[in-house]
Amino acid sequence: MYRKHYLTILIFVAGIIACNKNVVDEVVTFVNPSYFPKPTYNLENNPISKAKFELGRKLFYDPILSANNTISYGSCHIQTSAFTHHGHTVSHGILDRLGTRNSPAIMNLAWASSFMWDGGIVDLDLQAIAPITNHVEMDDSLPNVLAKLRTHAQYPGLFKNAFGSSDVTGINFLKALSQFMVMCVSNNSKYDSVKRNQASFTTVEIQGYQVFQQKCETCHKEPLFTDYSFRNNGLSISYQNDEGRFLVTNNPVDKYKFKVPSLRNLSYTAPYMHDGRLLTLDAVLDHYTTNVQATQNLDALLQNGITLNAVERTNLLAFLKTLDDKSFLLDKRLSEQ
Amino acid sequence: MLATRLFTKNNQKIFYMNKVLSLVILASFAFFASCKKDSATPEYNTAQNGSISVEFDNIVGTSDLQLNTGSYTNSSNQVYKVTKLKYFVSNFKFNNIDGSVYTVPQDSSYFLIDESDVNRRLAKLKIPEGEYTSVTFTLGVDSLRNTMDISKRTGDLDVTGVATDMYWSWNSGYIFFKLDGTSTAVTTMGGVFQYHTGGFGGYTSATANNLKTITLNLSARGSAKVKASKTLGVNVHLLVDVNKVFTGTNTISLATTSMVHSITLGVPIAANCASIFSHDHTEN
Numbered sequence: 001m002y003r004k005h006y007l008t009i010l011i012f013v014a015g016i017i018a019c020n021k022n023v024v025d026e027v028v029t030f031v032n033p034s035y036f037p038k039p040t041y042n043l044e045n046n047p048i049s050k051a052k053f054e055l056g057r058k059l060f061y062d063p064i065l066s067a068n069n070t071i072s073y074g075s076c077h078i079q080t081s082a083f084t085h086h087g088h089t090v091s092h093g094i095l096d097r098l099g100t101r102n103s104p105a106i107m108n109l110a111w112a113s114s115f116m117w118d119g120g121i122v123d124l125d126l127q128a129i130a131p132i133t134n135h136v137e138m139d140d141s142l143p144n145v146l147a148k149l150r151t152h153a154q155y156p157g158l159f160k161n162a163f164g165s166s167d168v169t170g171i172n173f174l175k176a177l178s179q180f181m182v183m184c185v186s187n188n189s190k191y192d193s194v195k196r197n198q199a200s201f202t203t204v205e206i207q208g209y210q211v212f213q214q215k216c217e218t219c220h221k222e223p224l225f226t227d228y229s230f231r232n233n234g235l236s237i238s239y240q241n242d243e244g245r246f247l248v249t250n251n252p253v254d255k256y257k258f259k260v261p262s263l264r265n266l267s268y269t270a271p272y273m274h275d276g277r278l279l280t281l282d283a284v285l286d287h288y289t290t291n292v293q294a295t296q297n298l299d300a301l302l303q304n305g306i307t308l309n310a311v312e313r314t315n316l317l318a319f320l321k322t323l324d325d326k327s328f329l330l331d332k333r334l335s336e337q
Numbered sequence: 338m339l340a341t342r343l344f345t346k347n348n349q350k351i352f353y354m355n356k357v358l359s360l361v362i363l364a365s366f367a368f369f370a371s372c373k374k375d376s377a378t379p380e381y382n383t384a385q386n387g388s389i390s391v392e393f394d395n396i397v398g399t400s401d402l403q404l405n406t407g408s409y410t411n412s413s414n415q416v417y418k419v420t421k422l423k424y425f426v427s428n429f430k431f432n433n434i435d436g437s438v439y440t441v442p443q444d445s446s447y448f449l450i451d452e453s454d455v456n457r458r459l460a461k462l463k464i465p466e467g468e469y470t471s472v473t474f475t476l477g478v479d480s481l482r483n484t485m486d487i488s489k490r491t492g493d494l495d496v497t498g499v500a501t502d503m504y505w506s507w508n509s510g511y512i513f514f515k516l517d518g519t520s521t522a523v524t525t526m527g528g529v530f531q532y533h534t535g536g537f538g539g540y541t542s543a544t545a546n547n548l549k550t551i552t553l554n555l556s557a558r559g560s561a562k563v564k565a566s567k568t569l570g571v572n573v574h575l576l577v578d579v580n581k582v583f584t585g586t587n588t589i590s591l592a593t594t595s596m597v598h599s600i601t602l603g604v605p606i607a608a609n610c611a612s613i614f615s616h617d618h619t620e621n
Contacts, residue, residue, distance in 0.1 A: 126496070126506070171497070251542065
């Protein structure tokens with residue numbers, strides 16, 4: 001009799017622990033990895049909370065934010081492709097209109113100093129405006145989107161939960177979306193495990209790491225694998241004559257410069273370059289070894305391209321694979337619910 | 338009205354009286370009027386704030402601007418119509434006759450002027466009592482505010498609301514001045530022209546700076562006498578001449594320049610915009 005009670009209590013306690021575990025899994029906090037720099041995003045102006053993050057996530061995946069309710073942010077930033085638009089050279093948006101650039105990854109944006117390939121956006125809180133208003137992306141307007149949210153069955157309540165007021169303001173809309181994007185942190189690759197002394201590289205990976213440090217690291221700076229600078233990496237000028245950073249600064253020294261992208265999750269983010277013209281990693285390495293074009297403002301570091309022998313190339317690719325973070329792609333907190 | 342009536346009466350009197358008498362009457366009238374004026378000189382309590390508005394009355398040459406319907410001719414003899422005219426004015430400062438300068442607190446010093454909205458033609462401000470002989474403001478949104486957290490950009494600066502079409506989402510920054518219209522001189526895009534200027538000097542890389550500081554002397558056409566007791570406040574009536582957008586420092590031809598959507602292309606237009614404002618009168 002007592003034993004039976006004992007068992008019941010045990011099962012009950014186990015149940016509570018299990019429940020607690022589920023709750024713990026959903027706790028939303030921003031953790032800055034010890035070997036990462038200080039985030040550039042000002043978290044004090046927008047402290048992460050579960051309700052705000054979840055509101056941001058719902059907005060991220062909701063096509064109501066586009067003119068004809070068909071395209072969400074998630075349409076062109078797919079989690080299983082590290083929040084890029086897998087398989088698309090340049091991304092298509094509303095009514096299948098084509099853009100001019102490849103969707104950049106929504107990954108580790110808390111550390112980014114600017115956004116978009118040309119760095120035209122300077123604050124993550126302002127980023128979400130661009131795709132909504134872009135004619136080829138979501139083709140809507142912020143006042144119209146906010147009006148749709150205000151008459152929506154759920155959003156006023158969700159805004160109240162998150163911000164204490166059911167008033168759907170533009171500021172809170174943008175802050176919620178920033179919370180979701182800030183939480184898209186990828187730091188569980190093998191590289192990260194090695195940094196945390198939880199794993200070690202194979203011999204090939206170590207040798208590849210050395211090649212990387214000699215030939216790639218200046219621009220693709222660890223641990224985020226970009227220095228956030230703008231450079232002309234010697235791509236031939238496209239038929240669209242995309243002038244990159246020049247469109248933002250109007251300064252001729254910025255012509256044909258684009259932001260150095262992170263190399264994290266490289267295996268999942270093909271195709272490559274600002275216009276997605278290179279379909280494989282091999283093609284990217286071929287570009288740097290044999291195809292660099294001496295166009296206006298070609299980066300000083302690439303005047304002679306990059307030399308890689310066959311062994312170096314194999315080793316480098318092995319190292320680059322250690323930057324893949326499968327857990328980021330599978331993180332349920334970041335998925336459409 | 339009253340003045341006209343008095344004048345008419347005086348005329349009638351002059352008709353019947355001899356010149357000397359009329360002069361005496363006139364002189365004494367002038368004396369009393371001047372006495373009255375002296376006794377009415379307001380004493381200002383600088384600890385009190387009074388209301389002042391700066392009115393932006395958009396015109397073309399000598400005509401009132403009529404959106405969509407009015408047809409105008411610029412200095413290059415090009416005929417055009419205006420479909421939209423919007424601009425930001427900010428950072429108001431007033432020069433007191435005593436030499437001091439009052440700067441309006443920045444949080445309440447941003448105004449979006451919109452020709453299509455009768456409620457968006459005035460910059461309404463509270464400033465300490467006093468007589469002010471000049472006003473200074475910025476055409477545009479200063480670099481500091483342009484890069485502030487979005488929670489500091491409410492009201493007229495709300496890029497998700499009223500300022501949605503006064504903001505470059507792809508190149509973070511406010512559009513300072515927007516003049517859209519049509520012209521027979523424009524042979525592309527169905528004759529549409531769009532002049533959008535912006536650019537505060539750049540955030541991470543330097544860009545051109547199209548902010549313009551405008552100072553207008555008010556003394557010739559009426560200084561602003563601000564008193565808390567004036568229930569209607571004081572209105573400084575400015576004229577804003579659209580035709581001057583095309584001329585001044587640079588001659589802008591609609592035939593060669595119809596689409597301006599970037600910082601550098603906007604530089605010559607912004608230079609002209611610095612001179613489109615003039616003081617017409619002050620309603621004290």
